[in-house]
Amino acid sequence: MASKPSISFVRRAVPKKGNVVVFSAEQGEMSEAARSCDPSGALQRAFPIADFSGKFGASVELIAPDGAGLDRLVAIGAGKAASLKEHDWLKLGGAVAAHFRKPADVSVIVDLPGLEAGGSEAASLAAGILLRAYSFEKYKTKKEDGDGKPIDRKPARFTIHSSDPVAAKKAFAVADAVSDGVWLARDLVNEPANMLGPVEFAAQLKALEQLDVKVEILTEKDMKRLGMGALLGVAQGSVRPPRMAVLEWRGGKPRNQPVAFIGKGVVFDSGGISIKPAAGMEDMKGDMGGAAAVAGLMHALAARKARVNAVGIIGLVENMVDGNSQRPGDIVTSMSGQTVEVLNTDAEGRLVLADALWYCRQRFEPQFMINLATLTGAIMVALGQSHAGLFSNDDELAGRLAEAGLATQEKVWRMPLGAEYDKLIDSKNADMKNIGGRYGGAITAAQFLQRFVKDTPWAHLDIAGTAMGSPSSEINQSWGSGFGVRLLDRLVRDHYEA
Ligand code: BES
Ligand code: MN
Ligand code: ZN
Numbered sequence: 453m454a455s456k457p458s459i460s461f462v463r464r465a466v467p468k469k470g471n472v473v474v475f476s477a478e479q480g481e482m483s484e485a486a487r488s489c490d491p492s493g494a495l496q497r498a499f500p501i502a503d504f505s506g507k508f509g510a511s512v513e514l515i516a517p518d519g520a521g522l523d524r525l526v527a528i529g530a531g532k533a534a535s536l537k538e539h540d541w542l543k544l545g546g547a548v549a550a551h552f553r554k555p556a557d558v559s560v561i562v563d564l565p566g567l568e569a570g571g572s573e574a575a576s577l578a579a580g581i582l583l584r585a586y587s588f589e590k591y592k593t594k595k596e597d598g599d600g601k602p603i604d605r606k607p608a609r610f611t612i613h614s615s616d617p618v619a620a621k622k623a624f625a626v627a628d629a630v631s632d633g634v635w636l637a638r639d640l641v642n643e644p645a646n647m648l649g650p651v652e653f654a655a656q657l658k659a660l661e662q663l664d665v666k667v668e669i670l671t672e673k674d675m676k677r678l679g680m681g682a683l684l685g686v687a688q689g690s691v692r693p694p695r696m697a698v699l700e701w702r703g704g705k706p707r708n709q710p711v712a713f714i715g716k717g718v719v720f721d722s723g724g725i726s727i728k729p730a731a732g733m734e735d736m737k738g739d740m741g742g743a744a745a746v747a748g749l750m751h752a753l754a755a756r757k758a759r760v761n762a763v764g765i766i767g768l769v770e771n772m773v774d775g776n777s778q779r780p781g782d783i784v785t786s787m788s789g790q791t792v793e794v795l796n797t798d799a800e801g802r803l804v805l806a807d808a809l810w811y812c813r814q815r816f817e818p819q820f821m822i823n824l825a826t827l828t829g830a831i832m833v834a835l836g837q838s839h840a841g842l843f844s845n846d847d848e849l850a851g852r853l854a855e856a857g858l859a860t861q862e863k864v865w866r867m868p869l870g871a872e873y874d875k876l877i878d879s880k881n882a883d884m885k886n887i888g889g890r891y892g893g894a895i896t897a898a899q900f901l902q903r904f905v906k907d908t909p910w911a912h913l914d915i916a917g918t919a920m921g922s923p924s925s926e927i928n929q930s931w932g933s934g935f936g937v938r939l940l941d942r943l944v945r946d947h948y949e950a
Contacts, residue, residue, distance in 0.1 A: 454585060454586060454587045454589055454605060454607060455605070455606065455607050456582065456585070456607060456635070457549070457581060457582065457585045457607040457608050457609065457610055458607070458609045458610070459578045459581065459582070459610050459611075459612065459624065459628075460609075460610070460611050460612070461574060461578075461611075461612050461614065461617035461618075461620040461621045461624065462611055462612070462613055462617050463613070463614075463615070463617050464485050464561060464562075464563065464613040464614060464615060465613060466488050466489055467489065467522065467559035467611075467613075468521055468522075469521050469522060469523075469557070470522065470523055470556065470557030470558060470559060471522065471523045471524040471525075471526065471552065471556055471557065471558045471559070472489045472516075472522055472524070472525050472526070472558075472559050472560075472561065473526045473527075473528060473548050473551070473558060473559070473560045473561065474486035474489055474490070474495070474525075474526070474527050474528075474561045475527070475528050475529075475530040475544065475561070475562070475563070475564050476499070476504075476506040476527045476528070476529055476530065477506050477529075477530055477531065477532065477533040477564050477565050477566075478505065478506045478507070478531060478532060479505060479506060480496065480499040480500075480504065480505060480506050481506065481565045482496070482527070482565065483561075483563035483564055483565050483567070484563075485561050485563040485613070486527075486561050486563060486564075489525070489561060490525060491520070492517050492519075492520065494514060494516075494517045494525070495512065495514060495525050495527050498512050498514055498527075499512060499527070504527065504529065505529070506529040506530065506531065507529045507531060508529055508530060508531030508532075508540070508543075509528070509529060509531075509543065509544075509547055509926070510528075510529040511526060511527060511528045511529065511547060511551070512526070512527045513525070513526045513527075513551060514526075523556070524551075526548075526551050528544060528547050528548065530544060530564055533564035533565060533566055533567045534566065534567070536564075536567075536573075538572070538576050538859065539576075539859070539860065539861050541572075541573050541576035541577045541580060542576050542577075542579055542580035542583065542926070542927050543580060543925075543926040543927060544577055544580060545576065545577040545578060545579060545580020545581040545582075545583070545584065545927070546580045546581070546583065546584035546925070546926035546927040547580075547584075547926060548560055548577070548580070548581055548584075548610070549580070549581040549582075549584035549585045549608075550584060550926075552608040552610075553608075554604060554606075554608065555604055555606040555607065555608060555609075556608045556609070557608075557609050557611070558608050558609065558610045558611070559610075559611045559613060560577065560610060560611070560612050560613060561613045562574050562577060562612060562613060562614045563613075563614070563615070568615045569614050569615065570614060570615050570616040570619055570620070571614070571616045571618070571619025571620040571621075571622065571623045572619075572620075572623050573614065574612045574614040574616075574617070574620035574623075574624070575620050575621075575622075575623035575624040575626075575627050576623075576627065577612060578610070578612055578620075578624050578627065578628075579624070579627035579628070579630070579631050580926070580927050581610055582627075582628070582631040582635075583631055583634060583927040583928060584926065584927050584928070584929065585607060585608075586634075586635055586638055586928075586929070586930055587929065587930060588638070588639070588642040588930055588931070588932070589605060590643075625756065626756045628755075629751075629752050629755035629756035630752045630756065630937065630938060630941050632751060632752070632755055633748035633749060633750075633751040633752030633753075633755070633934075633937045633941065634748055634752075634934035634937045634938060635748075635934070636744075636747060636748045636751050636934075637741075637744040637745050637747060637748030637749075637932070637934035637935075637936070637937050638744075638930045638932040638933065638934040639932070640653070640656070640740065640743070640744035640747060640748075640932070641738045641740070641741050641744045641919060641920055641931070641932025641933075641934070642738075642930060642931055642932040643737070644737050645719050645720035645736075645737040645770070648719055648737075648740075649692040649719050649770060650687075650692055650693065650694050650695040650717070650719055650768035650769060650770060651692065651693065651695060653695070653697075653717060653719060653740065653743065653766075653768050654669045654695040654697055654768060656747070657669070657697045657699065657747060657766070660699060660747070660750060660751060660754065663751065663754035663755055664701075664754060665699050665700065665701050665750055665751075665754045666699070666700040666701075666702075667697065667698075667699055668697070668698040668699075668700075669695055669696070669697055669698075670695065670696040670697075670698065671693070671695065672684070672687070672693045672694055672695075674696075675694065675696060675807075678787055678807075678811065679785065679786075679787045679789075680696075680786070680787045680807035680811070681784040681785040681786055681787070681807075682784050682785075682786040682787070682792055682803040682804070682806045682807045683696070683767055683769060683803060683804045683806075683807040683808070684784075685778045685782065685784040685794065685803060686718075686724070686769045686771055686778065686797075686800040686803050686804055687769040687770065688776050688777065688778055689724055689725075689771070689772040689773060689774040689776055689777030689778065690769070690770035690771070690772040690774070691772075691774075692719075692770050694767075694768055694769040694770075695768040696765065696766065696767050696768065696808065696811070697764070697765070697766040697768065698763070698764075698765055698815075699746075699747075699750045699763065699764035699765075699766070700761075700762075700763055700764075701750055701753050701754045701758070701760075701761070701762045701763075701764075702761050703753065703754070703757055703758050703759050703760055703761065703762075704759055704760045704761040704949070704950050705761075705950055708760075708761050708950070709761070709816075709817060709818060709819045710760075710761040710762055710763045710816055710818050710819065711760060711761070711762050711763070711818055711819050711820055711822075711944065711948050712762070712763040712764075712765065712812050712816055712818035712819075712820065712821045712822070713745075713746045713749055713750075713762065713763070713764050713765070713821075713822050713823070713824070713940060714742075714746065714764075714765045714766075714767075714805060714808045714809055714812055714821060714822070714823040714824070715740075715742035715743035715744070715745060715746035715747070715764070715765070715766045715767070715808075715823070715824050715825070716739070716740065716741075716742040716743060716767065716801045716804055716805055716823070716824070716825035716826060716827065717740040717742065717743030717744075717766045717767055717768040717769070717804070718736075718739040718740055718769055718770065718771055718800060718801060718804065718826075719737070719739070719740050719768065719769070719770050720736055720737055720739065720770050720771065720772070721736040721739040721771045721798070721800065721801075722736065722771055722772050722773055723771065723773075723797065723798035724771050724772065724773060724777050724778065724797030724798060724800060725773060725777050725778070725779055725780060725797045726780060726796045726797040726798040727773055727798075728798060735920060735921060738826065738919060738920035738921075738931070738932060739771075739801070739826050740768070740826075741824070741825075741826045741915055741916075741919025741920055741932070741935070741936075742823065742824035742825040742826060742827075742913075742915060742919070742936070743766045743767070743768065744919070744932070744934070745824045745915070745919070745934070745935065745936030745937055745940070746764045746765075746766055746824060746936075747764070747766065748934055748936075748937035749762075749764070749936065749937050749940045749941060750762065750764040752937055752941045753941065753944065758941075758944060758945070758949060759949045759950040760944050760948050760949050760950070762944070763812065763816050763818060765808045765809075765811065765812045766808070767804040767805065767807065767808040769800075769804055771797070771798075771800045777797065778794055778797055779794075779797070780794060780795055780796060780797060781793070781794070781795070782794045783881060783882045784803070786803075786806045786807055786810065786904070787806075787807045787810045787811060787814075788806070788807075788810045788903075788904055790806075790883045790884065790903065790904075791882040791883045791884075792806070792879075792882055792883065792884055792885070792886055793879040793880075793881050793882040793884070793885045793886070794885075794886050795885045795886060795887050796886060796887045799886045799887045799897070801825050801826070801827045801897075802825075802827065802886060802897055802900045802901055803886060805823055805825060805827075805901055805904070806900070806901065806903075806904045807904075808823070809821060809823060809901065809904040809905055809910075810904045813904075813905060813906065813908050817908075818908065819909070819948070820846070820849055820908065820909040820910065820911070821905060821908055821909070821910045821911075822849075822853075822910070822911045822912075822913065822940065823901065823910075823911075823912050823913070824913045824915055824919075824936050825912070825913070825914060825915065825916075826914075826915055826916040826919050826920070827894070827897050827898075827912075827914045827915075827916055828893050828894045828897050828914055828916055829893070829916060830892070830893030830894040830897070831867075831894040831914040831916050831917055832916055832917040833893075834867070834894055835865055835917060836917060837917040837918060837921070837922040837923060838863060838917075838918070838922070838923070839857075839863045839864060839865040839917075839918070840857075840862070840863070840864045840865070840913045840914060840915045840917070840918045840935065840936075841864070841865065841867050841894050841898075841912075841913065841914035842854070842864040842865060842866045842867065842911060842912075842913055843866070843867050843868075843869055843895070843898035843901075843902075843911065843912040843914070844866070844869075844909075844910065844911040844912070845869065845902060845905070845907075845909065845910050846909035846910065846911070848909075849909050849910075849911050850866055850911060852943055852946070852947055853911055853913075853939070853943060854866065855946070856939050856940070856942040856943040856946065857939055859942055859946075860938040860939050860942050862918070862935055862936065862938055862939035864913060864939070867894060867895060867898070868895060869895065869898060869899060869902060873888070873892060873895045873896055873899050874899045874902070874903075876888035876889055876892070876896050876899070877896055877899055877900055877903075884900065884903060886900065894914055897914070898912050898914070913936065915935050915936060918933065918935040919932070919933060919935045919936070920932050920933065922935070
């Protein structure tokens with residue numbers, strides 16, 4: 453992981469040293485504040501030569517002319533200044549960070565023509581810088597580049613110039629907490645499975661206690677006592693014992709029912725006896741993307757002291773091939789008492805979630821449960837990699853998630869549930885089987901989960917296509933994207949805080 457860039461906020465002024473970034477609207481139009489950083493007009497002269505017209509995301513970069521005392525001058529296109537939304541400011545932040553991957557002092561002038569950028573724009577821009585600056589470099593040991601020059605992995609320092617640095621700093625405290633949550637989720641997803649088993653994952657969650665999150669870790673013994681036969685069946689082929697983490701953040705009124713988030717944490721999914729093909733199996737180190745999102749979200753909520761009571765339940769197992777692995781045809785009894793015929797040991801995520809959802813409902817009676825899981829390849833066939841699948845028994849919750857998805861650009865697309873699909877998982881030999889037929893694989897997986905939520909308002913996000921390996925963007929260049937943290941933080945902020 454790269455270390456985090458430092459960010460500070462000042463009232464707008466003309467920078468005297470270091471690097472300067474300004475924004476340009478369409479036709480290369482700049483604010484007065486931006487123009488005053490380019491007294492010789494060198495930047496504006498460069499616009500037509502570089503074919504730069506201020507189009508959103510385009511950029512021009514110059515070595516600052518003599519006498520200005522500056523290093524580099526960068527102009528970034530912001531397109532139509534009047535129509536910029538919160539997420540556009542994140543992207544602009546990403547574009548800024550893309551220019552400064554090495555240690556440097558960077559002043560960013562946020563103003564646009566006709567737009568005196570204030571606190572919220574500056575804060576979103578800063579958050580975009582942080583999100584883009586993430587990279588996973590923990591296991592890169594080379595100290596020199598190809599030319600023998602030392603590689604300096606220290607981050608840049610950004611000073612954001614706006615009309616209201618006090619408001620910016622305040623808004624950024626929130627955005628910073630959320631960005632930290634995203635970084636945490638990305639780190640967990642990128643970490644290889646030899647380094648991050650269930651026990652190690654649980655130990656990392658313990659660190660959330662520093663933010664006053666209550667962290668309880670259930671061991672195999674606890675789960676046996678609770679009757680979590682579905683989860684334990686998956687875990688039994690691994691030499692690494694399972695864990696279940698129970699995270700509680702109490703920032704709301706003591707009597708308010710909590711909201712609950714449940715994550716699939718399969719630290720590695722070999723498929724078990726129904727083993728996966730070799731090609732691409734390494735990606736299954738990321739089969740804990742749901743768990744990572746819940747961890748990142750709980751970090752975000754606690755770090756920004758969200759006024760909500762929130763619970764995070766994370767089921768941690770490894771799905772391995774072994775003499776003690778569960779077999780196709782085995783029948784397990786879940787904590788709910790319902791029995792499951794395991795016809796394919798690679799459909800393991802739903803078995804883990806079945807017990808996690810049931811436990812959550814029974815212990816906390818939450819207002820709603822949202823689970824996140826890299827659950828099916830089928831959701832990628834249906835939706836590709838730019839929407840997560842959304843399944844829900846509650847139209848209001850589903851609508852709110854869709855809205856939060858548009859606001860954060862962590863987009864979700866609602867998929868159907870229904871009795872026709874539900875019956876596809878009825879089993880001859882037990883209450884249900886863990887796979888449906890050939891068609892609608894993401895839906896039958898969701899139907900399976902629904903059998904463990906009763907009438908609690910519930911949503912399932914199938915993030916197999918979005919949590920890892922999704923196309924990189926202005927604000928994410930990492931394999932593990934941290935998908936879900938910003939989405940759910942937004943959902944909570946917009947609807948569930950006192
Ligand atoms: N973890 C996988 C789903 C997955 C696939 C996530 C690719 C990310 C990328 C899940 O446990 C799985 O193996 N699902 C099977 C279900 C099938 C056996 C019914 C699948 O999708 O093939
Ligand atoms: Mn699997
Ligand atoms: Zn899996």
